[in-house]
Amino acid sequence: MSPRADAVRNRARILTAAREAFGRDGVDVPLDTIAERAGVGAGTVHRHFPTKEALIGAVIADRLDQLAGRAAELGDQAEDFFIYLAELVDSGRDNLVLSAALDGTIGTEGAASAARLSGAFDSLLAAAQGAGVVRADVTAAEVHAILAGVLATESRLPPERRGLGLEVAIAGLRASPPSR
Amino acid sequence: MSPRADAVRNRARILTAAREAFGRDGVDVPLDTIAERAGVGAGTVHRHFPTKEALIGAVIADRLDQLAGRAAELGDQAEDFFIYLAELVDSGRDNLVLSAALDGTIGTEGAASAARLSGAFDSLLAAAQGAGVVRADVTAAEVHAILAGVLATESRLPPERRGLGLEVAIAGLRASPPSR
Amino acid sequence: MSPRADAVRNRARILTAAREAFGRDGVDVPLDTIAERAGVGAGTVHRHFPTKEALIGAVIADRLDQLAGRAAELGDQAEDFFIYLAELVDSGRDNLVLSAALDGTIGTEGAASAARLSGAFDSLLAAAQGAGVVRADVTAAEVHAILAGVLATESRLPPERRGLGLEVAIAGLRASPPSR
Amino acid sequence: MSPRADAVRNRARILTAAREAFGRDGVDVPLDTIAERAGVGAGTVHRHFPTKEALIGAVIADRLDQLAGRAAELGDQAEDFFIYLAELVDSGRDNLVLSAALDGTIGTEGAASAARLSGAFDSLLAAAQGAGVVRADVTAAEVHAILAGVLATESRLPPERRGLGLEVAIAGLRASPPSR
DNA sequence: GATGAATGAGTGTTCATTCAT
DNA sequence: GATGAATGAACACTCATTCAT
Numbered sequence: 001m002s003p004r005a006d007a008v009r010n011r012a013r014i015l016t017a018a019r020e021a022f023g024r025d026g027v028d029v030p031l032d033t034i035a036e037r038a039g040v041g042a043g044t045v046h047r048h049f050p051t052k053e054a055l056i057g058a059v060i061a062d063r064l065d066q067l068a069g070r071a072a073e074l075g076d077q078a079e080d081f082f083i084y085l086a087e088l089v090d091s092g093r094d095n096l097v098l099s100a101a102l103d104g105t106i107g108t109e110g111a112a113s114a115a116r117l118s119g120a121f122d123s124l125l126a127a128a129q130g131a132g133v134v135r136a137d138v139t140a141a142e143v144h145a146i147l148a149g150v151l152a153t154e155s156r157l158p159p160e161r162r163g164l165g166l167e168v169a170i171a172g173l174r175a176s177p178p179s180r
Numbered sequence: 181m182s183p184r185a186d187a188v189r190n191r192a193r194i195l196t197a198a199r200e201a202f203g204r205d206g207v208d209v210p211l212d213t214i215a216e217r218a219g220v221g222a223g224t225v226h227r228h229f230p231t232k233e234a235l236i237g238a239v240i241a242d243r244l245d246q247l248a249g250r251a252a253e254l255g256d257q258a259e260d261f262f263i264y265l266a267e268l269v270d271s272g273r274d275n276l277v278l279s280a281a282l283d284g285t286i287g288t289e290g291a292a293s294a295a296r297l298s299g300a301f302d303s304l305l306a307a308a309q310g311a312g313v314v315r316a317d318v319t320a321a322e323v324h325a326i327l328a329g330v331l332a333t334e335s336r337l338p339p340e341r342r343g344l345g346l347e348v349a350i351a352g353l354r355a356s357p358p359s360r
Numbered sequence: 361m362s363p364r365a366d367a368v369r370n371r372a373r374i375l376t377a378a379r380e381a382f383g384r385d386g387v388d389v390p391l392d393t394i395a396e397r398a399g400v401g402a403g404t405v406h407r408h409f410p411t412k413e414a415l416i417g418a419v420i421a422d423r424l425d426q427l428a429g430r431a432a433e434l435g436d437q438a439e440d441f442f443i444y445l446a447e448l449v450d451s452g453r454d455n456l457v458l459s460a461a462l463d464g465t466i467g468t469e470g471a472a473s474a475a476r477l478s479g480a481f482d483s484l485l486a487a488a489q490g491a492g493v494v495r496a497d498v499t500a501a502e503v504h505a506i507l508a509g510v511l512a513t514e515s516r517l518p519p520e521r522r523g524l525g526l527e528v529a530i531a532g533l534r535a536s537p538p539s540r
Numbered sequence: 541m542s543p544r545a546d547a548v549r550n551r552a553r554i555l556t557a558a559r560e561a562f563g564r565d566g567v568d569v570p571l572d573t574i575a576e577r578a579g580v581g582a583g584t585v586h587r588h589f590p591t592k593e594a595l596i597g598a599v600i601a602d603r604l605d606q607l608a609g610r611a612a613e614l615g616d617q618a619e620d621f622f623i624y625l626a627e628l629v630d631s632g633r634d635n636l637v638l639s640a641a642l643d644g645t646i647g648t649e650g651a652a653s654a655a656r657l658s659g660a661f662d663s664l665l666a667a668a669q670g671a672g673v674v675r676a677d678v679t680a681a682e683v684h685a686i687l688a689g690v691l692a693t694e695s696r697l698p699p700e701r702r703g704l705g706l707e708v709a710i711a712g713l714r715a716s717p718p719s720r
Numbered sequence: 721g722a723t724g725a726a727t728g729a730g731t732g733t734t735c736a737t738t739c740a741t
Numbered sequence: 742g743a744t745g746a747a748t749g750a751a752c753a754c755t756c757a758t759t760c761a762t
Contacts, residue, residue, distance in 0.1 A: 007742070030735060041744040043739080052736065142337065142344060149333030149345055156325035164322060165329055172352030186761075187725060210752065221727040226754065228725095366740075367746055388568075390731065401748040406733065408746095502697065502704060509693030509705055516685035524682060525689055532712030547721065570756060581723040583760080592757065 011048050013038040018059050027056055061113035067091065068113070071120030078131030081124045082170055085147065089166045092151045135175050146173070191228050193218040198239050207236055241293040247271065248293065251300030258311035261304045262350055265327070269346045272331045315355050326353070371408050373398040378419050387416055424473040427451065431480030438491035441484045442530055445507065449526045452511045495535050506533070551588050553578040558599050567596055601653035607631065608653070611660030618671030621664045622710055625687065629706045632691045675715050686713070 017038035021029045031052055035042045049055035070087060074080045121140050128134040138146075146169055153165030197218035201209045211232055215222045229235035250267055254260045301320055308314040318326075326349055333345030377398035381389045391412055395402045409415035430447060434440045481500055488494040498506075506529055513525030557578035561569045571592055575582045589595035610627060614620045661680050668674040678686075686709055693705030 004742095010743085031737090032735075035745095042737090043745065044743055046737065047742070050737090138344070142341060145333045145336035146345060146348060148336055149329035149331075149349075151329075152332035153325045153329030156328055157322065161322060164318070165326060168326060168352035169329075169348060170352070171356075172348035172350070176351075184725090184762095190725080211754090212752080222753090223728065223755080224726050230754090232753065364741095364746090370746080391733090392731080402732090403734080403749065404747055410733090412732065498704070502701060505693045505696035506705060506708060508696055509689035509691075509709075511689075512692040513685045513689030516688055517682065521682060524678070525686060528686055528709060528712035529689075530712070531716075532708030532710070536711075544721095550722085571758090572756075575724095582758090583724065584722055586758065587721075590758090 007048075010038070010040050010044055014040060014045055014048055014055070015059060015062055018055055019062070022056065022059055027052075031055070063091075064113040064117045068117040068120045071117070071124060074124060078128055078133045081128035081134060084121075084124050085150075085170065086166060088147060089150055089154060089163075092154070132175055134173055138173065143173075187228075190218070190220050190224055194220060194225055194228055194235070195239060195242060198235055199242070202236065202239055207232075211235070243271075244293040244297045248297040248300045251297070251304060254304060258308055258313045261308035261314060264301075264304050265330075265350065266346060268327060269330055269334060269343075272334070312355055314353055318353065323353075367408075370398070370400050370404055374400060374405055374408055374415070375419060375422060378415055379422070382416065382419055387412075391415070421473040423451075424477045428473065428477040428480045431477065431484060434484065438488055438493045441488035441494060444481075444484050445510075445530065446526060448507060449510055449514060449523075452514070492535055494533055498533065503533075547588075550578070550580050550584055554580060554585055554588055554595070555599060555602055558595055559602070562596065562599055571595070603631075604653040604657045608657040608660045611657070611664055614664060618668055618673045621668035621674060624661075624664050625690075625710065626706060628687060629690055629694060629703075632694070672715055674713055678713065683713075 014034065017034045021034050021037060031045055032042055034055075035045045038045070045055065049058060067088060071084055074084055118140065121143075125134065125140050125143060129136050150165045150169045153168075154162060157164055194214065197214045201214050201217060211225055212222055214235075215225045218225070225235065229238055247268060251264055254264055298320065301323075305314065305320050305323060309316050330345045330349045333348075334342060337344055374394065377394045381394050381397060391405055392402055394415075395405045398405070405415070409418060427448060431444055434444055478500065481503075485494065485500050485503060489496050510525045510529045513528075514522060517524055554574065557574045561574050561577060571585055572582055574595075575585045578585070585595065589598055607628060611624055614624055658680065661683075665674065665680050665683060669676050690705045690709045693708075694702060697704055
C-alpha cells in the first residue's frame with residue numbers, strides 16, 4: 001500500500017510528459033523521450049501502459065474526462081453550446097491527439113471516457129437545438145467531426161487569426177433564419 | 181529516347197501507388213510497400229524520387245496541378261468559388277496528403293505547383309468577394325486553412341453525410357446579410 | 361549499480377569483437393557481423409556506440425591508451441625510443457585501425473587518448489634526439505607517419521621476415537655519423 | 541571494325557576516370573561516379589570491366605606497366621636503383637591503389653603486368669646489390685613491401701616534407717659500411 | 721556497342737517491447 | 742515496483758550488377 005504512492009506519482013508524470021510530447025510533436029515521439037521527460041525508466045512506462053497505443057489512449061481519455069467535466073458545469077442556456085465549443089477548441093491546443101480523440105481512433109481504454117463526454121455533449125447540443133439556435137439536423141457525432149475540422153483549421157492559422165475557424169463553423173451551424 | 185517508355189511508365193505507377201498508399205494509410209507507409217504495389221524494385225523508387233520526402237512532395241504537386249488546372253477552367257461567376265470548393269473537397273478523398281499540401285508542408289519540388297494553384301485560387305476568391313457573396317475579410321491562405329479543416333471533417337463523416345462539412349463551411353463563409 | 365555488470369561485459373565484448381573484425385578485415389565490416397561475434401543484438405552495439413564512427417574511435421582510443429601507458433613505463437635511456445617503436449609495431453598487428461590512429465583520422469572520442477600518447481611519445485623522442493642517436497630534424501608527427509608506413513610494410517612481409525620494415529626504418533632514422 | 545574506335549576511347553576514358561577517382565577517394569567510390577566522370581553509361585563500365593574488382597585490377601596493371609617501362613629505360617648504374625625508387629614514389633601520388641598493387645591484392649587481370657614489372661625491378665635491384673650499395677639480404681618482394689610503407693608514410697606527410705619517408709627508407713636500405 | 725533504368729541484397733540506425741537486476 | 746540494458750524487426754537509402762531498348 002505504501003509504495004503505491006510512487007506508482008501513482010509516476011503514472012501522472014508519464015501522462016503529463018506524454019500529453020506535452022504528443023501535443024507538441026505528434027504521436028511519433030519515441031517512448032524513450034517521454035520516459036526521460038517524465039524522469040522514469042523506459043520499463044516503467046510499459047508497466048503502466050503496456051503498449052504505446054495504450055498510452056495514447058490514456059492521454060486522450062484523460063483529456064476527454066476533463067472536457068466532460070467542464071460540459072457538466074455548464075448550464076442549459078441556448079448559447080452554452082457555443083461557449084462549450086469555444087472552450088473545447090481553446091483547450092485543443094494540443095490538437096494532434098485531441099482531434100484523434102474525436103473520431104474513432106480511441107483505444108479500448110478510452111471507451112468509458114468517450115461515453116462520459118458523449119452524454120454531457122448530447123445534453124448541450126439538445127438544449128441548443130431545442131432553443132432553435134443550432135441546425136436541428138446535425139447529430140452530436142457530426143458536430144464532433146466538424147470540431148475535428150475546426151481544430152485542424154486552427155492549427156494552420158497564424159496566431160493573430162486564432163478563432164476564425166471556430167467563428168466560421170459556428171456561423172455555419174446556426175439555424176438558418178425562418179425566411180429561407 | 182526509346183527506353184524512356186519504361187521509365188515514364190514506372191514513374192507513373194509509383195506515383196499512383198504512392199497516392200493510394202499515402203491517401204489510405206498516411207505517409208508512414210514503408211517505401212517498400214509502395215514499391216511492391218507499383219510492381220518495381222525498391223531502388224527504382226529511389227531513382228525517381230531520391231528521398232521519401234521528394235516522393236511525398238511529388239504526389240502533392242501532382243494533385244495541386246490538377247486542382248490548379250480545374251480552377252483555371254472555371255469562369256469568374258460569383259458562385260464559381262463555391263463550385264470550386266466543392267470540387268476541391270470532392271477530389272480530396274485522399275485527404276491525408278492534400279491537407280498537408282494546404283499548409284506549408286511542401287517540399288521544394290512542389291513550390292511551382294503551389295504557386296500555380298495559388299494564382300488560380302486567388303482569382304476565384306477575389307471574384308466571389310467582389311460580388312459580395314463571401315466574407316471580405318478572409319484571405320486565400322485562411323480559406324486554405326479552413327479547407328484543410330473541411331477535409332478533416334469530411335474524412336470523419338459517414339458516407340451518407342458526405343458534404344456536411346463543406347456545407348457548414350460555405351454557410352459560414354457567406355457574407356452576412358446587411359441586416360445583422 | 362548491479363545491472364551494470366552486463367553492460368560492462370557487453371561493452372567489452374563489443375570492443376573486442378570490433379578490434380578483431382576491424383583489424384582483420386578493415387572498417388568496412390558490417391556492424392551486424394560485429395554484433396553477432398560479440399553475441400549481442402544489433403541494437404546493443406548502438407546503445408554503447410551510437411555511431412559506427414564512434415565504435416571505430418573507441419577501438420582506436422583503447423589501443424592508444426595502452427600504448428601511452430607502455431610509453432610511460434619506459435625510462436629515458438637513449439635506446440628506449442627504439443624499444444618503444446618495436447613494441448608499437450609489435451602491437452600493431454591489427455594495423456588497419458592503428459595506422460588510421462596515427463594520422464588525423466580520429467573521432468572526437470579519441471582526442472584525449474591521442475593527446476596522452478602524444479605526450480609520452482614526445483618525451484621518448486626528445487630523449488633519443490638529445491642523446492644524438494636519432495636524426496634531430498624529425499618531429500614526432502613525422503615519426504608517426506613513418507610508423508604508419510612501417511606498419512604497412514610489416515603487414516606485407518611474410519611471417520619469417522617480420523621486423524625488416526622496422527629495422528630499415530630504425531637504420532634510416534639513426535643520426536648519421538659525424539663523418540659524412 | 542570501325543565502331544571499335546569508340547570502344548577503345550571509352551576504355552581509356554574509364555581507366556583515366558577510375559585512376560583519378562580511386563587515387564583521390566579510395567576504392568569505395570561508386571562506379572556510377574566513375575562512369576559519370578568518364579562520360580559514359582554505367583553499363584559501359586561493366587562491358588569493359590565485368591566487375592569492380594576487375595576495374596581496380598586494370599587500373600593497377602596500367603600503372604605497373606608504366607613503371608615497368610620506366611624501369612627498362614634506366615641503365616644498370618648502381619644509383620639507378622635509388623633513382624627508380626624516387627620515381628616510383630613520385631608517381632605514387634595515387635598511392636591508395638599503387639600500394640595495393642605492391643602486395644598480393646591484384647586481380648587476375650594484372651598478373652602479366654606484375655610479372656613485367658618484377659623482371660625490370662629485379663634487374664635494377666640486382667645491379668645495386670652487386671655494386672654493394674644496397675643491403676644484400678633483401679629481396680625484390682621485400683623492397684616492394686617497404687615501398688608500400690613509404691607510400692603510406694608519404695601520404696601522411698605535409699607537402700613541404702615530401703620525400704622524408706623515401707629518404708629514411710633509402711638510408712635504411714643502404715649497405716652498412718664494412719666497419720660495424 | 722552504348723545507354724541508363726531496374727534490380728535487390730545489404731547497411732547503418734531507430735524504437736517498441738522484454739527482461740535481468 | 743523501478744530501472745535501463747538488450748532485443749530484433751523495421752526503415753530509408755546505396756550501389757554493384759543486369760537487361761531492355
